[in-house]
Amino acid sequence: MDVMPKWAEVILVPLISLVLATIISALVILAIGEDPVAAVKLMITGALGSSYGWGYTLYYATNFMFTGLAVAIAFHARLFNIGGEGQAALGGLGVALACLYIPWPHWSVALVGAAIAAGLFGAAWATIPAWLQAKRGSHIVITTIMFNFIAASLLNYVLVNKMRPKGSMDPASARFPETVQLPTLHDMLAPVGIEFSKSAPANVSLLVAIAACVFLWFLIWRTRLGYEIRSFGSSESAARYAGMPPFKIIMVTMMISGALAGMMAINNVMGEAERLVLNSVEGAGFIGIAVALMGRSHPFGVFIAAILFGFLYQGGAELALWTAIPRELIVVIQALVILFTGALDNMVRMPLERIFLALRKKGA
């Protein structure tokens, strides 16, 4: 029997963790001699006050939805996929190869093709650590960390030595052809009569990300595979006893996870940069960890948390532009969110459980 009612588990615990993270962030801003209230106001107007701000907020949120879902599905099988960064980088390589070397007739076909390429590359990069975990018992956290670094070296090599156009000094691929340009929110909303900023990078990938959230919810709670993944996560021995093969579950879960992380590339590589640059992921793979933890590994929670982090990212950029607070403030906030919602979860949970137990005794 659960000690806490469901609403406390789902809403109260993450909310208190978030409040704690916010308080400490405010103290940090105070400590470096800035005004936290003014900072929050500036972040809100910068990120949500205009369709330009929203365009960036939603662009970042799209990245974080993909990487957040990637971490979340792995969490359900009690696997910690810390390699979203490398898988997303490989996904970028897949997108770049698909966009540069296949003559797509229309962006919609290209989007499907590029998404498949990104998913395949990301999944492939997650398969090796998954296989090593399932067959050889190597710890997946360590191997995925190692694979992040190997991916960085690989991309560096590919961009500098193979994909760089002749005569260019920049370690980046050639620009993608115009036919594969994805429509931005501006292009999509103009026909319905909504003015949306032209220069913001949010694009049709946002819809793909939302579809991925729905798909993952269906997968986890409405399919046999999802049931197996959850059973494996709550008790490996019970799942084994029930005849669910651990090898298959680990492999499939990690491949889905890697594919989701890789698919982030349709947003940042195909939708925004329109070419593959060095370090295109920019830490979004790691933010996925914070997003998944805050969203309690539920696709809807991930959706909300991704938008929150998109807001923090865009708001943080505005802060760096207008005040003396550097962009790294977001990294601190991100660390605090991971710390309170992830590692210090019991610190919030234990006193709450005690309160609810006491309440129940009084009621009985």
Added chain:
Amino acid sequence: MDMYLTLIQLLDSTVRLATPLLLACLAGLYSERAGIFDIGLEGKMLAAAFFSAAIAAMTGSVWVGLAAGIAASLVLSAIHGIASITFRGNQLISGVAINFLAAGMTVLVAQAWFKQGGRTPSLIGKARFEPINLPFAEAMQDVPIIGPLYFELISGHSILVYMAFAAVPLTWWLLFRTRFGLRLRAVGENPAAVDTAGVSVVGLRFAAVGICGVLCGIAGAYLSTALQAGFVKDMAAGRGFIALAALIFAKWRPWHALYATLLFGLFGALETRPDVIESLIGMKVQGQLLSALPYVMTVIILAGFVGKAIPPRAGGEPYVKER
């Protein structure tokens, strides 16, 4: 003779690059032998690098800086300890949080204190660890073979380098020849047995995490006050993770940690001297391959194709006294 000198120089920079790896690797060794996984080595080094450089720049004394670096690293260790020992949280998630906390806070504080875009002022004079010339180094310089070896390779490092190398036998002795070491290793294998014997699991684990913090602090201080003269953003540059790789490579043993970090240091040294490799093996090796090599080798070791790396059995598991 020319070839010999090049080799000596190469080994000299190997030692320089291996030192922070070695210190961080030994730091991880204490922590993981006691059953606390630590992927926050990187963050602790980074925090220590910043605070030692910052305080050394302010006070003009590198020793005060070193103390500040160790203190900063210990604060992060304490967070890791509270999260993973006291509140039995996930040690890996806590480590991730610590890495980000350090990455963000160092730049934030650096900007607030020095306003130089996230760096500290350059350190000069007493604010830096200067190379130490061992006795007779100058005099022996002209002796063939041994002279350059002694002058270039063995002499002329900062005190932290010698401390790091001395820490290897010390760690071996502490872990394998003392009662404290036996208990520390036991708590990483079977904490329930240690508890039954009436020794505090929590106390031992906090001690291990504390030692880890001190060593990471020295490693970070070495980066910013000895290897370089000042802090720059993200200067740990993945060294904490290479140290983690070395720890697995060494299968959690002190002497092997020395060999592993020297090997990885050599890769780092070779990366800056592509001409040496070319003349040695007669073909060009991509720098990216060399930088990926420690990670690839670690994965191979982890996969158990070349000897199996078995971590301490209770690693990563919080200890619950009663069920």
